[in-house]
Amino acid sequence: MTTMHGQSATHTAELRCIVDESYLDQVHEMLDGLWHTAAVAQEDAMRFGIAALEIAGNLLQHGLFDQPLVQSGDQVVVAEWTVEVDRSAIRARCRDSSAPIDGAGLLADRDPVTTLDDLGCEHGRGLALARRSVDTVVYRRLADPAGWVNEWTLERRRSA
């Protein structure tokens, strides 16, 4: 489900979906609709999109492709996005019901330069790339009325 509502200076998009191979496309579509409605500058939209799609891709890899029970359909992972644009910033909160992500908090807080030093490495750049694309990336594992969830928050100050 995607809903969008704009009031004076704040625009919000929401997405709630089961995580499957269409997940990244759904996040793309949600963001594209919001960028259009809120008239977000291309550079801000591009860089926020880079970070958001890294977080979404991380969930797809670790919450679907690496989980046989989820991939077979015996378990379901649900993701919920809320993205808000106001005059000063773009903010997103993504919660998902997948297993905790080992080391994600550490990686998200680490200086991204150190994570990007090995130019020959084929994996492990996603969170560092996200951190370089926005101003804030925070990961938390928290208790929700429906159970434990992963929560990511992103923020980028608007340049225009």
Add this chain to the structure above:
Amino acid sequence: MTDYTISHPSPGAAVIAVTGTLNVVSARGFREAIGDAVDRAPGQRVVVDLAGVPTIDSSGLGALIGGLKAARAAGGDLRIAAANQQVITVLELTNLNRVLQPYPSVADGLGDAAGGPVAAESATAAGSAR
């Protein structure tokens, strides 16, 4: 759906034209496409035509790095061409523009010296917000 078309425009060279997003879903197929091109003609120059790629993520980058390593291990090379601003930005943010310098066109990528890599400040291709 991301598609790959492999052609051989000249002896010792292969071009992989990619159409679609390079992400965690398509990365495996992309790796296989590069592997096919390298295996069929070891030692050749492989140019990845990114004109049809609206966005790339870290998984797509990983596939490109894997392809570069495979091409070089076989005595050849891998270059990227016709990247849009989103792809160039992702390369710069990850420092991978040091090892994968984008060429402005496939023809430039196939050449030896003429039409060198795109300078970061001169990249003008329109980037997608996606």
